[in-house]
Amino acid sequence: MSKPLGKILSEGKTKKVRETENSDVALLEFKDSITVLDGEKMDVLRGKAVINAHISAYFLEILEKKGVPTHYIEFVEPNMMKVKNLEMLPVEIVCRNIAAGHLVKNYPIKEGTLLNPPVVEFYLKDDARHDPMLNEDHFLILGLASRGEVKKIKEITLKTNRILSDALKAKGLTLVDFKIEVGRGTDGKIYVGDEINGDSMRIWEVGTDKILDKDVYRKGGTMEQVLNTYIQLYQKLLGKMPPIRGTKNE
Numbered sequence: 001m002s003k004p005l006g007k008i009l010s011e012g013k014t015k016k017v018r019e020t021e022n023s024d025v026a027l028l029e030f031k032d033s034i035t036v037l038d039g040e041k042m043d044v045l046r047g048k049a050v051i052n053a054h055i056s057a058y059f060l061e062i063l064e065k066k067g068v069p070t071h072y073i074e075f076v077e078p079n080m081m082k083v084k085n086l087e088m089l090p091v092e093i094v095c096r097n098i099a100a101g102h103l104v105k106n107y108p109i110k111e112g113t114l115l116n117p118p119v120v121e122f123y124l125k126d127d128a129r130h131d132p133m134l135n136e137d138h139f140l141i142l143g144l145a146s147r148g149e150v151k152k153i154k155e156i157t158l159k160t161n162r163i164l165s166d167a168l169k170a171k172g173l174t175l176v177d178f179k180i181e182v183g184r185g186t187d188g189k190i191y192v193g194d195e196i197n198g199d200s201m202r203i204w205e206v207g208t209d210k211i212l213d214k215d216v217y218r219k220g221g222t223m224e225q226v227l228n229t230y231i232q233l234y235q236k237l238l239g240k241m242p243p244i245r246g247t248k249n250e
């Protein structure tokens with residue numbers, strides 16, 4: 001019999017944060033839910049938790065190896081990661097290599113335009129206010145982070161972008177854009193936290209521009225199409241079928 005899981009410290013729409021015996025360490029448990037529009041649209045996609053937990057661990061391990069400070073400690077079967085328990089900043093950091101999504105909706109720029117240098121954007125995590133965009137001054141007046149920390153966050157984001165872009169390119173995939181969240185460790189340093197997977201990235205197949213991420217759901221794809229997309233991304237990255245029911249690996 002496996003040990004019961006620790007109590008829930010916080011729960012969002014797609015993950016639970018659980019306590020462990022060590023207060024510096026948390027367990028991030030992925031859920032099968034999929035949401036867009038600040039949670040206005042939500043569905044359950046059986047198997048997504050396992051897929052997204054594995055893909056997140058895959059990318060966080062790559063980042064760690066290349067010297068990006070992340071919260072990742074180890075994978076815990078079947079759908080969890082042991083991580084540093086961070087004081088999360090209520091901020092989403094977006095980095096864009098190709099114009100898509102909000103950038104195209106809100107600015108006069110065509111989808112597919114190459115962005116060089118990459119565009120880094122900050123948003124306040126506040127569903128009721130629909131996540132307003134932040135600049136460096138906003139970080140200070142809202143007491144979110146110091147100027148030095150904002151500079152560090154941008155540096156970490158751009159390094160993460162280079163590493164993830166290269167890793168995906170090696171698999172025949174293009175990193176269009178991605179979102180990360182960061183937090184402070186007990187040492188006061190900034191770490192990449194949260195998740196990195198098809199929910200938080202736009203990934204297009206080189207040559208076909210086939211979408212391999214949550215955009216399939218955003219654009220109204222069926223649950224079968226959405227699940228197949230997550231399975232395909234897992235296969236392309238890890239070179240095998242994900243360990244979920246209903247697949248050949250059952």
Ligand SMILES: Nc1ncnc2c1ncn2[C@@H]1O[C@H](COP(=O)(O)OP(=O)(O)OP(=O)(O)O)[C@@H](O)[C@H]1O
Pocket residue numbers: 010011012013014015016017026028035071083084085086087088181183193194195
């Ligand atoms: N290393 C960590 N230590 C502590 N909390 C973390 C860590 N990594 C991620 N979190 C937090 O886990 C929470 C749960 O994640 P989840 O993504 O489900 O929720 P959410 O971000 O509130 O909502 P959304 O569904 O819009 O993403 C988030 O508040 C996230 O900031």
Ligand SMILES: [Mg+2]
Pocket residue numbers: 012014194
């Ligand atoms: Mg989240």
